[in-house]
Amino acid sequence: MAPFRIGIDLGGTKIEAIALDAGGSERARIRADTPRDYDGTVSSLVDLVAAVESEIGARASVGVGIPGTISPASGLVKNANSTWLIGHPLDADLTKALERPVRIMNDANCFALSEASDGAAAGADVVFGVIIGTGVGGGIVVRGRVVEGHQSIGGEWGHNPLPWPRPEEAPGPSCYCGLAGCMETFVSGPGMVRDHEAVNGTRLETREIVSAAEGGDESAGATLERYADRLARGLATVVNVIDPDVVVLGGGMSNLPGLADSVQVRLEPFVFSDTCTTRVVRNLHGDSSGVRGAAWLWPLSD
Numbered sequence: 225m226a227p228f229r230i231g232i233d234l235g236g237t238k239i240e241a242i243a244l245d246a247g248g249s250e251r252a253r254i255r256a257d258t259p260r261d262y263d264g265t266v267s268s269l270v271d272l273v274a275a276v277e278s279e280i281g282a283r284a285s286v287g288v289g290i291p292g293t294i295s296p297a298s299g300l301v302k303n304a305n306s307t308w309l310i311g312h313p314l315d316a317d318l319t320k321a322l323e324r325p326v327r328i329m330n331d332a333n334c335f336a337l338s339e340a341s342d343g344a345a346a347g348a349d350v351v352f353g354v355i356i357g358t359g360v361g362g363g364i365v366v367r368g369r370v371v372e373g374h375q376s377i378g379g380e381w382g383h384n385p386l387p388w389p390r391p392e393e394a395p396g397p398s399c400y401c402g403l404a405g406c407m408e409t410f411v412s413g414p415g416m417v418r419d420h421e422a423v424n425g426t427r428l429e430t431r432e433i434v435s436a437a438e439g440g441d442e443s444a445g446a447t448l449e450r451y452a453d454r455l456a457r458g459l460a461t462v463v464n465v466i467d468p469d470v471v472v473l474g475g476g477m478s479n480l481p482g483l484a485d486s487v488q489v490r491l492e493p494f495v496f497s498d499t500c501t502t503r504v505v506r507n508l509h510g511d512s513s514g515v516r517g518a519a520w521l522w523p524l525s526d
Contacts, residue, residue, distance in 0.1 A: 228284035231519025236306050241272040243280045244519045252279040262308050270321045287327045287521030289334035289514050293376040327521040333370045334517030336363030339472040341520045343508040348469035357475030360408040382408040387461050407458045420447040452486040460494030474507045
């Protein structure tokens with residue numbers, strides 16, 4: 225029987241598990257609600273693995289994407305939006321419960337790995353995967369391997385400041401991390417909503433802003449222009465540091481009409497090069513990219 229990989233996307237409200245075969249084709253998919261406590265989450269993960277393996281009729285490797293990371297210093301979960309995971313040895317507990325090694329990685333890294341493996345950036349040497357949604361994150365993949373970094377924060381560009389700020393952009397909104405002016409405060413979904421309200425005095429959700437702009441509302445159109453400009457400036461600093469072949473946009477905000485093309489056009493003036501050949505593209509696998517990337521944490525050669 226062909227080998228299988230199980231990937232799990234541990235979200236704040238749902239857990240999704242899939243099985244990929246040797247060729248990367250999906251052979252099973254199961255979802256469950258996320259328990260709001262640590263012990264319940266571990267039990268649910270174990271049950272999902274059992275259910276998937278029952279469906280495919282084989283034992284498989286297991287990779288898990290989480291909304292945080294495992295601290296190399298302590299071995300415990302840190303920086304997790306699902307706060308009940310923080311301070312627990314999730315990888316050790318799952319390894320023991322499943323009686324096999326388990327690989328756990330930040331969900332943005334899983335997204336980047338998925339798109340670099342068989343997604344919008346397949347075949348590229350250096351890929352930067354961008355998550356722009358309720359929060360902002362990212363992941364770096366070089367020649368098919370995630371670059372986690374010494375402190376497991378590789379790719380966390382969302383908590384760098386907006387570069388080349390204009391007078392009206394400084395010092396920037398306060399961020400939950402304790403600083404001000406982080407990229408997340410500008411290019412997350414809530415960041416766009418805040419910006420539109422601050423400039424126009426009217427609160428609209430992101431879908432309403434897009435709809436208004438498509439209907440000819442100049443103020444909404446200007447909000448989208450500011451958003452694309454800020455995103456391009458932020459990504460230019462990433463290009464200047466790691467010089468990726470491809471930047472892949474993911475998360476809910478990546479669905480903004482024409483966003484990748486708009487950022488591509490705005491990127492070049494801020495890149496320290498005579499030409500800018502880095503491609504900015506929308507993801508291929510959509511909401512499935514994170515769970516597929518978790519499965520890809522185990523190459524078949526391992």
